Amino acid sequence: MVLRVESLTKEYLKGRKANDDISFEVAAGEVLGLLGHNGAGKTTLVNQVAGLVRPTSGSISLAGRDPVREPAFARSACSIQPQAHAPLNGVTPRQAVEMLGRIRGGRRDQVRRRTEELFAALEMTDSADLPGQRLSGGIRRLTSFCMAAVEPGSLVLLDEPTNDVDPVRRRLLWAEVRRLADDGRAVIVVTHSLGEAERGVDRVVVLDEGRVVALGTPTELRRAVPGELRLELTVNPQAPALVAPAWAGPQATNGNRTSIPVPAEYTQEAVGWAAQLRTEGLVDEFALSPVTLEDVYIQLTAEQKEERHDVAA
Numbered sequence: 001m002v003l004r005v006e007s008l009t010k011e012y013l014k015g016r017k018a019n020d021d022i023s024f025e026v027a028a029g030e031v032l033g034l035l036g037h038n039g040a041g042k043t044t045l046v047n048q049v050a051g052l053v054r055p056t057s058g059s060i061s062l063a064g065r066d067p068v069r070e071p072a073f074a075r076s077a078c079s080i081q082p083q084a085h086a087p088l089n090g091v092t093p094r095q096a097v098e099m100l101g102r103i104r105g106g107r108r109d110q111v112r113r114r115t116e117e118l119f120a121a122l123e124m125t126d127s128a129d130l131p132g133q134r135l136s137g138g139i140r141r142l143t144s145f146c147m148a149a150v151e152p153g154s155l156v157l158l159d160e161p162t163n164d165v166d167p168v169r170r171r172l173l174w175a176e177v178r179r180l181a182d183d184g185r186a187v188i189v190v191t192h193s194l195g196e197a198e199r200g201v202d203r204v205v206v207l208d209e210g211r212v213v214a215l216g217t218p219t220e221l222r223r224a225v226p227g228e229l230r231l232e233l234t235v236n237p238q239a240p241a242l243v244a245p246a247w248a249g250p251q252a253t254n255g256n257r258t259s260i261p262v263p264a265e266y267t268q269e270a271v272g273w274a275a276q277l278r279t280e281g282l283v284d285e286f287a288l289s290p291v292t293l294e295d296v297y298i299q300l301t302a303e304q305k306e307e308r309h310d311v312a313a
């Protein structure tokens, strides 16, 4: 196991836990997605693992060693893409990436080759020799990713690597993330892009107010929500309110779009009902699709909010 985190707790301010009793593991070859609202504690967790922030209690084992006691070891065992943009004023992406590769102990020729390979894979060779101040936000973010990937440690920590990046290069970046894992690295990706996480990660940890509220593969998490399918209806604005059949889960409405959870065994009934509504002119169009990780996430975090509200009441 490359990383084992046990009962990790961090209190920046007395009585306010940014991380609260967090436990999980990441193996070599695995990509773990770290999800959670703003302020849920993701960056705090990543920074503790990288030896940048001291835990209040709990333990971290990184490649069998303790990053808290051995911060120099943590810096060599982890390569990190921080959430903030890398300071690139006065340097080109090529200079920044090659410099990082050399600082991390890579041989000059190997670092050059790997830098070139990453730029080509991310289709950013045209920007490789531009001065930092002329780079777009997306190219800056990709440069930060390359700095983490050029001479990677056994654990690669990527904090929101696809922010500002265009959809095509996001896919290219996720392919590079997978390549890092295939080469034997353990990878943790902090992201708010649930669709990307669904396709790109092996397992997911969802944090809410510093605590782990879900941990598993995207498929395992999807099973946790009622209704394995979603019926999306575009409702005719003139139509009276829909009366959903007994098999339907609770409706969620947004403007003229209504989403209804459907148990998989009622697929035929759902399609029949929706087709009938369309024939009657009550809905303009419909689609039946699998539950997504985003559905699960929204439901999980809403449940947590409700629980907190109940406790407070």
Ligand SMILES: Nc1ncnc2c1ncn2[C@@H]1O[C@H](COP(=O)(O)OP(=O)(O)OP(=O)(O)O)[C@@H](O)[C@H]1O
Pocket (backbone or CB within 6 Å): 012, 013, 018, 036, 037, 038, 039, 040, 041, 042, 043, 044, 045, 083
């Ligand atoms: N240095 C600090 N001192 C005091 N409180 C902090 C510090 N860093 C973070 N916090 C608090 O800890 C909590 C968790 O913050 P953290 O940055 O880890 O969340 P996050 O999940 O990464 O959020 P985001 O998605 O917005 O990046 C927040 O309440 C934040 O205000």
